[in-house]
Amino acid sequence: MDKDHALPPLSPIQSPGTPCKNLALSPSLPHSSATVPSSPPLSPTTPVCLPYTHSSPSCPTPPQPFLAHTSHCLGSPLSSDQDDLTCLSWLHQRRNLLPMQPLLKTSSSSSSLLACGEPQDLTPGPQGGPATLGKPPYSFSSLIFMAIEDSPEKQLPVKGIYEWIVNTFPYYRAASGGWRNSVRHNLSLSKSFCRISRDKNKSGGKGSLWCVCPEYRPALLEVLKKTHYCHSSNINLLNNPVLQEAADFGSPVICETVEISDHLSSSEPCSLTPDHEELVAIESVTLHEEAEKEGEKDPLADSGYIELHYYQYNQYQYLVLPGDTELDLETVEILQLDAEAQEAAGSLLDLAGGGHSG
DNA sequence: CGGCAACTAAACATTA
DNA sequence: CTAATGTTTAGTTGCC
Numbered sequence: 001m002d003k004d005h006a007l008p009p010l011s012p013i014q015s016p017g018t019p020c021k022n023l024a025l026s027p028s029l030p031h032s033s034a035t036v037p038s039s040p041p042l043s044p045t046t047p048v049c050l051p052y053t054h055s056s057p058s059c060p061t062p063p064q065p066f067l068a069h070t071s072h073c074l075g076s077p078l079s080s081d082q083d084d085l086t087c088l089s090w091l092h093q094r095r096n097l098l099p100m101q102p103l104l105k106t107s108s109s110s111s112s113l114l115a116c117g118e119p120q121d122l123t124p125g126p127q128g129g130p131a132t133l134g135k136p137p138y139s140f141s142s143l144i145f146m147a148i149e150d151s152p153e154k155q156l157p158v159k160g161i162y163e164w165i166v167n168t169f170p171y172y173r174a175a176s177g178g179w180r181n182s183v184r185h186n187l188s189l190s191k192s193f194c195r196i197s198r199d200k201n202k203s204g205g206k207g208s209l210w211c212v213c214p215e216y217r218p219a220l221l222e223v224l225k226k227t228h229y230c231h232s233s234n235i236n237l238l239n240n241p242v243l244q245e246a247a248d249f250g251s252p253v254i255c256e257t258v259e260i261s262d263h264l265s266s267s268e269p270c271s272l273t274p275d276h277e278e279l280v281a282i283e284s285v286t287l288h289e290e291a292e293k294e295g296e297k298d299p300l301a302d303s304g305y306i307e308l309h310y311y312q313y314n315q316y317q318y319l320v321l322p323g324d325t326e327l328d329l330e331t332v333e334i335l336q337l338d339a340e341a342q343e344a345a346g347s348l349l350d351l352a353g354g355g356h357s358g
Numbered sequence: 359c360g361g362c363a364a365c366t367a368a369a370c371a372t373t374a
Numbered sequence: 375c376t377a378a379t380g381t382t383t384a385g386t387t388g389c390c
Binding site: 139140141178179181182185186205206207 | 363364365366367368373374
């Protein structure tokens, strides 16, 4: 490794048009049905990440309130230290990043979505799967980062990275092989990733293992989150007629996810911002107070997030919380997380506080 | 319009 | 030898 380690500049991420929204499409990975309750039907759910603050085995430094510092959309300055940027282990909890992208393209008739600057790719999946395989908004660096972070050992061979990407984003399954070149190119070129020689005692295939350089991890995470925010706040799914159409047909619809961050407090009303333009604007919800108390015993402690599923079925919208708790949210017209959401938040606190059965 | 970052393609070398 | 992997260069695109 002859890469110098000058700090990489953060990639300029285009700012969302509505900078005050804290919506976030949350990444989720393919095989996580564990948190999805069995009723009502909800097949494609979109999990919601609730970042909160715990130290975790994968987080060398205890993260500070995660989004509080990163809510550039809210105009908050970025934290100078990296403590709040180091935890990405929610990736292990999340299965199904996929809905995030395809759902952006679920509407071929929605000009509002087209306006998001997303490539339109409605190619059906290779196995008749989701017919909405849009190119993920993530850069290759972010994809590689997520892949590596999602691996148990925090290191992957190139092939493993390929597989993660393909499994997570079926768009790449159908894509031509050029993206693999881009992945390799990125691995080589980016200072954020370093190559580790395989243990020769273990015959494990060709090539080296790749890992994330710790010093670049915060930057990568920051970029990832920015991508996350920007693509979520650009999208107004609930105002999307197609979504409502789908609701009329009673089919579960992947909905916007809500990233709840910094103020989920039972004592403090969550500063939910009803917004007629956006789906849900949960400015902030604090979890960290409880989280700090219970960080060690909470199995979610190393996730950095609490997973919620937010879906729509018939006329109702549900906020599904871990532990089979779910709330039906009012209408598709204006989703306003008020008392119920706060109750949900309270439930989250309970969960974060050790209510999780384990 | 220039700078920058990201993407893409390609050529070539190395390695299992 | 082949295919996968790794490195490097160059061109393109989109955004600021």
